[in-house]
Amino acid sequence: MSEPAGRSQQDMEQIIERLITKAVKAGADAADAIVVEGLSLGASYRLGKLEDVDRSEGQDLGLRAIIGKQQASVSGNDFSSRALDELVERVTAMAKLAPEDPYCGLAGADKLAKTWPDLDLADDVEPSAESLSERAAEAEDAARAVPGVTNSNGAGAGWGRGRVVLATSEGFLGGYVSSSHSVSASVVAGEGTGMETDYDFATTRHLKDMPDAASIGRAAAERTVKRLGARKVDTQSVPIVYDPRVGRSILGHFAGAIMGPSIARKTSFLRERMNKAIFGEHINIIDDPHIKRGLASKPFDGEGVANGKTALVKDGVLCTWLLHSASARQLGLETTGHAGRGTGGPPGVTTSNLYMAPGAQSPEDMIKDIPNGFYVTELIGQGVSGVTGDYSRGAGGFWIENGELSFPVNEVTIASNLNDMFKNCTPANDLEFKFGTNVPTLRVDGMTVAGG
Numbered sequence: 001m002s003e004p005a006g007r008s009q010q011d012m013e014q015i016i017e018r019l020i021t022k023a024v025k026a027g028a029d030a031a032d033a034i035v036v037e038g039l040s041l042g043a044s045y046r047l048g049k050l051e052d053v054d055r056s057e058g059q060d061l062g063l064r065a066i067i068g069k070q071q072a073s074v075s076g077n078d079f080s081s082r083a084l085d086e087l088v089e090r091v092t093a094m095a096k097l098a099p100e101d102p103y104c105g106l107a108g109a110d111k112l113a114k115t116w117p118d119l120d121l122a123d124d125v126e127p128s129a130e131s132l133s134e135r136a137a138e139a140e141d142a143a144r145a146v147p148g149v150t151n152s153n154g155a156g157a158g159w160g161r162g163r164v165v166l167a168t169s170e171g172f173l174g175g176y177v178s179s180s181h182s183v184s185a186s187v188v189a190g191e192g193t194g195m196e197t198d199y200d201f202a203t204t205r206h207l208k209d210m211p212d213a214a215s216i217g218r219a220a221a222e223r224t225v226k227r228l229g230a231r232k233v234d235t236q237s238v239p240i241v242y243d244p245r246v247g248r249s250i251l252g253h254f255a256g257a258i259m260g261p262s263i264a265r266k267t268s269f270l271r272e273r274m275n276k277a278i279f280g281e282h283i284n285i286i287d288d289p290h291i292k293r294g295l296a297s298k299p300f301d302g303e304g305v306a307n308g309k310t311a312l313v314k315d316g317v318l319c320t321w322l323l324h325s326a327s328a329r330q331l332g333l334e335t336t337g338h339a340g341r342g343t344g345g346p347p348g349v350t351t352s353n354l355y356m357a358p359g360a361q362s363p364e365d366m367i368k369d370i371p372n373g374f375y376v377t378e379l380i381g382q383g384v385s386g387v388t389g390d391y392s393r394g395a396g397g398f399w400i401e402n403g404e405l406s407f408p409v410n411e412v413t414i415a416s417n418l419n420d421m422f423k424n425c426t427p428a429n430d431l432e433f434k435f436g437t438n439v440p441t442l443r444v445d446g447m448t449v450a451g452g
Contacts, residue, residue: 012165013167013173016033016034016173022084023063023169026065026088027067028169030105030168030169030170031063031064031065031169032063032167032168032304033061033062033167033168034062034164034167035165035343036059036062036164036342037059037162038058038162039055039162040054040055040159041127042055042158043135043156043157044156045140045155047152048141053132058077060343061079065092065095066104067095067096069100069102069104070100070104071346072094072095073345074091075344102329103327103329104326104346106169107305107325107335109171112168112172112306113172113174113307117290118299119176119292119299120292120293121178122161123206125207126161127207132157135157135183135213139157139217140185140217141217142185142215142217142221143218144221148224149187149221149225150189150191152186153199154186156183156184157182158181158183159179161179163175163176163177166300167304170304174300174304182203183202183210183216184199184200185220185221187224189224190228196224196225196228198377199223200216228408230410230411231408231410232411233399234451235448235451236372236451239400239443240374240445241375242443243377243397243441244434244438244439246377246379250418250439254312255351255354256268258318258320259321259327260322262386268386269385269386269387274321275319276318277318278419282426284311285313285356287310287351288355291353294433298352301338301340302348303341310336310338322336322350323335323338324347324348324349327349354438356442357427361429362428362429363428363440366426367400371401372400373399373400374397374398374399374400375397375399375400377397378396378410380394391416391421392413392414394411395412395413412450413449414450421447425443426444427441428440428442428443
């Protein structure tokens with residue numbers, strides 16, 4: 001089993017502990033450091049031929065120094081003693097010149113994780129380039145064998161392994177290793193102006209959880225062929241049903257609106273809605289960083305703070321903001337353990353495994369009482385305002401007639417306001433954990449479809 005960049009966890013821990021000690025000796029009142037290492041391998045096939053095989057590995061280090069209420073961050077990928085000394089000199093000099101930030105600072109020692117769970121994020125399987133090539137070929141061959149497919153955008157298979165190590169001058173030191181396996185395929189169906197394209201993919205932490213490559217290729221092709229003969233529809237107000245693959249974007253808009261920095265800047269349409277019903281009473285939204293093998297799992301947050309399963313919405317009521325230490329200070333609250341950290345700057349706010357709990361109905365039962373509606377499988381554009389909640393996006397999918405999917409639709413716009421969408425949202429019972437953010441099939445009543 002290869003290590004991400006040839007260094008052990010102990011080596012990395014020693015490097016960043018020494019770095020923090022040097023930063024404090026150089027005049028920093030507080031400091032933290034993070035190392036991110038990665039190793040990846042991938043292969044792609046197109047039209048029955050191997051198109052590309054690539055391998056990459058890298059390491060990056062970020063150091064933050066805080067002097068009073070001033071802070072600065074620097075990053076580098078040279079781990080030699082001389083380069084690290086220069087990094088310390090640079091960051092402390094920058095911090096002395098930085099503007100004051102009254103809310104900057106490390107997470108307090110009382111908030112730091114002392115122990116954390118084993119989330120089984122790293123797979124012992126390291127595939128060869130040959131096995132990845134075979135997996136990509138299998139996916140594309142299966143996709144191209146589906147009647148109606150006329151061309152291929154290609155198929156790919158990949159593997160990666162990475163490590164994160166974090167330390168702070170408040171006493172936190174920890175790290176973890178994770179892996180990923182992926183397969184994707186994208187094809188074209190039809191000819192001339194009637195061509196359509198679609199895709200499918202899967203990503204897992206462990207290879208044995210990965211669907212077989214042929215099934216991914218077939219799913220990509222079947223999605224594509226079903227889109228042939230797409231029409232436009234007249235402008236009207238109808239129920240919209242979101243396929244889980246695109247419905248998860250609604251949770252993304254929700255999460256963005258409850259992040260501490262947006263609340264503190266008063267740039268969120270939900271800023272006055274704490275402890276109020278924003279969804280129907282049947283809606284529960286959870287963020288859980290400790291799901292075993294979860295694609296967005298992490299044993300502690302980006303500041304070393306102890307994290308855990310958090311109810312963001314319970315029975316429709318907004319329960320909490322998403323906070324890291326700086327936004328919590330600004331709002332006079334406590335961090336919720338949602339800090340995210342890269343090497344290029346101070347921590348930000350992020351979610352982990354974010355999901356909406358499933359409802360009671362099957363997707364088929366959810367649709368069967370809709371005389372006219374729109375089942376959305378594709379979203380285009382980013383016409384959503386985090387300040388007002390206004391929502392307008394290009395979309396494609398299938399028209400619903402008399403409770404059944406009838407014909408493909410493209411080049412339409414769907415519009416509403418997120419406040420109304422949240423209130424009129426109903427989840428089906430088909431929740432699956434395929435991404436970092438997951439929802440079941442969602443029905444949202446009262447939206448507008450603008451056709452041509």
